[in-house]
Amino acid sequence: MGSSALGASGRYVGDLLLDGFRAQGAKEEARRQRLLRAGQEMAAALGDLKGAAMKLGQILSSDPELLPPEMAKALTVLQRQAPPMPFSKVQQILEEDWGPERLDLFAEIEAEPLGAASLGQVHKGRLHDGRRVALKVQYPGVRDSLEADLGHLKRLLSINPVANIRKQAGAYVEELRERFLLESDYLEELKNLEAGAELLAFIPDLVVPKGIPELTTDRVLAMEQLDGIPLLDAFETMTQEERDRIGETLVLTWSGSFHLHQFVHGDTHPGNFIYLEDGRLGLLDFGCVRRFEPAMTDGFLKLLVATWEERYDDLPQLYSDLGFGRGQVKQRPDVLRAFGEVGLTPFLHEGPFDFAQWPLREGVQGFLLENLEFARMVPPPEALVYLRVLVGLRGLLHTGRCRVDARHLAMNLARDRLGFTKPEESA
Numbered sequence: 001m002g003s004s005a006l007g008a009s010g011r012y013v014g015d016l017l018l019d020g021f022r023a024q025g026a027k028e029e030a031r032r033q034r035l036l037r038a039g040q041e042m043a044a045a046l047g048d049l050k051g052a053a054m055k056l057g058q059i060l061s062s063d064p065e066l067l068p069p070e071m072a073k074a075l076t077v078l079q080r081q082a083p084p085m086p087f088s089k090v091q092q093i094l095e096e097d098w099g100p101e102r103l104d105l106f107a108e109i110e111a112e113p114l115g116a117a118s119l120g121q122v123h124k125g126r127l128h129d130g131r132r133v134a135l136k137v138q139y140p141g142v143r144d145s146l147e148a149d150l151g152h153l154k155r156l157l158s159i160n161p162v163a164n165i166r167k168q169a170g171a172y173v174e175e176l177r178e179r180f181l182l183e184s185d186y187l188e189e190l191k192n193l194e195a196g197a198e199l200l201a202f203i204p205d206l207v208v209p210k211g212i213p214e215l216t217t218d219r220v221l222a223m224e225q226l227d228g229i230p231l232l233d234a235f236e237t238m239t240q241e242e243r244d245r246i247g248e249t250l251v252l253t254w255s256g257s258f259h260l261h262q263f264v265h266g267d268t269h270p271g272n273f274i275y276l277e278d279g280r281l282g283l284l285d286f287g288c289v290r291r292f293e294p295a296m297t298d299g300f301l302k303l304l305v306a307t308w309e310e311r312y313d314d315l316p317q318l319y320s321d322l323g324f325g326r327g328q329v330k331q332r333p334d335v336l337r338a339f340g341e342v343g344l345t346p347f348l349h350e351g352p353f354d355f356a357q358w359p360l361r362e363g364v365q366g367f368l369l370e371n372l373e374f375a376r377m378v379p380p381p382e383a384l385v386y387l388r389v390l391v392g393l394r395g396l397l398h399t400g401r402c403r404v405d406a407r408h409l410a411m412n413l414a415r416d417r418l419g420f421t422k423p424e425e426s427a
Contacts, residue, residue, distance in 0.1 A: 084121050087111040090137050097217040105215075109135065115271065119184055119287065124225060133212060136186065136221040143184050150177055167326065168378055175381040179266070183287035186221035192265075192286035193223065199261045200283075205249045207282045226274050226282040234275035235400045242279070244352065247402025249281050251409055254393055258386065259301060259413045262292040266385040268392030270399070290385040296322060300386075301414045303340075304347055308411075308423075312337045323380025335371050342367050346406035353406055355397035 094103060109125040116122070120138040127133060154173040158166055182188050193211040200206055207226060215222035228234075235243065257263045266288035274282035299322045306314045315336040319329040329336075342363040346353040368374060379387055397404065414420035 084113045084116045085139055087123075089140065090121075090123065093137050093140075093219055094135075097220050098215070102215060120186075120219075120221075132225040133215070134209070134223050134225045135215075136223075138184065138186065138219040143181070146177070146180050146184070150180070168381065171381040172384065175384055179288055179290065179385065182289075185218050186216060186287075187218050189221055189287045189289075190216045192289040195263065196265060196283070196286050196289070199257055199263050200253060202256065203249060203252050205245065205280045206253055207276060207280050208286075209282065209284065226276060226284070228274040228276040228282055230270065231273035231275050231281070231396070232270045232399065238400075240401075240403070243400050244403045246275075246281060247355070247397050247400060247404040248409075250393060250396060250402070251404050251406055253283070254389055255409060255413060258292070258389075259297050259417055262294055262297050264290050264292070264386055264389055266290050266389055268389050268396060270396060273396070288385065292382070292386070296382060298417055301410070301417055301420075304344065304410055305414050305418060305420050307337070307340050307344065307348065315340075319377065323382065325377040329377055331371075331374060331377060335374065338371070339367060339374065346404070347410050349407055351405060351407075352403040354401075354403045355394065356401040358394075358398065360394065 094109075105127050107126045107128050110123055112123075113121040114124050114134065119142050120136045123135045123137065125133045125135050150173050153176070154169050158169045190211045190213060193208060197208040197210065200208060209223040209226050212222040212224070231246075238246070254264065254268070257265070265283065265286060267285050272283065272285045274284065276282050299318065303315065303318050303322075306312070306318055312333040315333050316329045316331060319325065319331075319336065320327050325331075331339075341348065342360070345358060345360075345363075346355065396402075411420065411422045415422060
C-alpha cells in the first residue's frame with residue numbers, strides 16, 4: 001500500500017508541476033480548485049501512510065515555491081498535524097516500553113496529541129515532581145514500511161531521464177535509508193538532542209529542549225516541554241525587526257553548525273519551530289541529524305570565496321571536488337557563474353537581503369531552459385540532507401519575510417575556517 005501510494009503521489013506531483021507551467025489558457029479558478037483538491041488528497045494519503053511517504057509531503061510543502069501555491073497550502077497540514085493514532089495504542093506502547101514503575105511517575109498524560117508528524121506523535125505529560133514533559137511516541141510499523149517506500153523511490157530514480165541520476169540511484173536510496181533508520185531510533189535522537197544543545201549553545205536566541213534519558217526508549221522519546229506558538233503563526237504578528245532577528249537566528253543555526261561543527265539538523269519544515277514566550281526560538285525534532293567531513297563543509301565555503309573573488313575558472317574543479325556531477329563537472333565557468341547568480345543570490349548581495357523578494361523558481365526555470373546540460377551536475381549523496389536543509393530554510397525565510405545579511409555571516413565563517421579576508425578588512 002505504501003509503495004503504490006508513494007508512486008501515485010510522485011507521478012501526480014510531476015503532472016501538476018508541468019501543468020502549473022502549461023495551464024496559462026485554462027480558467028484560473030478551475031485550475032486553482034483542481035490543484036487545491038489534489039493537494040488535499042495527497043496530504044490525506046501521505047498523512048495516513050506516515051513514515052518516508054509522509055516525510056516526502058513535508059519536504060514538498062517546506063518551500064512555497066516548490067509547488068503551485070494552492071497545492072503547497074493544502075500540504076502544509078503535514079507540517080503541523082498529521083492524522084493521529086488512537087490514544088489506546090499510545091498507552092499500549094508506553095506500557096510495553098516503560099512498565100508500571102515508570103508509568104507511575106506521571107500524574108497525567110494528555111490523550112489529545114500536541115502534534116503528529118511523520119514517524120511519531122507528541123503528547124504532553126506532567127510528572128508527580130511537577131516537571132512538564134513532551135513524549136514522542138513512534139507509530140507502529142514505521143520501520144517495516146521503510147523498505148517498501150524506498151524500494152519504489154529507487155525504481156523511480158532508476159528510470160530518470162538524466163543518466164547521472166540513474167547511476168546514483170542506489171547511493172541516493174542508501175543515504176536516505178541510513179537517515180530514516182537513524183531517525184526511527186529515539187535513543188539515537190536523544191544523543192542528537194544532547195549534541196545539538198552543546199554545539200548550538202553559541203546562538204543566544206535558540207533553545208534546544210533537554211532530553212530525559214530515564215524515560216526514553218527506542219520508540220518513546222521524553223524531553224522537556226517548550227511553551228510557545230508555531231513559528232508560522234508567530235510570523236503573522238511579528239514586527240519587521242522581530243522577523244529579521246529570527247531570520248538571522250535561523251541562518252546562524254544552520255550555517256554555523258554546518259561550517260563550524262560539521263553537524264546539521266536536517267529537518268527544517270516549519271512544524272519543528274516554536275516561538276517561545278520570551279522571544280527565543282525553540283528547535284524540535286533532532287531525529288534527522290547528519291555529520292559531515294570538514295572537506296565538504298569547507299568545500300561549500302570555497303565555492304563562495306571563489307565567487308566573491310571572481311575566480312570563476314576555479315568553479316568546475318571546486319564543484320568536482322565536492323562530488324557534483326559524480327566528480328566530473330564539465331560545465332563551463334560562465335555557466336557555473338550564472339547558476340551561482342541565481343542560486344547563491346543572498347550570499348552575493350551586499351547588506352540585508354529580503355528573502356520575500358527572491359524569485360528563485362523563475363530564476364531557476366529560466367536558467368535550466370538555457371542550460372539543459374546542467375541537469376547532469378547531480379549532487380553527491382552525502383549532500384542530500386544539506387541541500388534539503390537549504391530548501392526548507394529558504395522557504396521559512398521567504399514565508400517570514402525576513403531580511404538577513406547572509407553575505408556578511410558567510411564571510412565571517414569563511415574567515416574563521418579558511419582565513420578569508422573580507423574586502424572591508426583588506427582595504
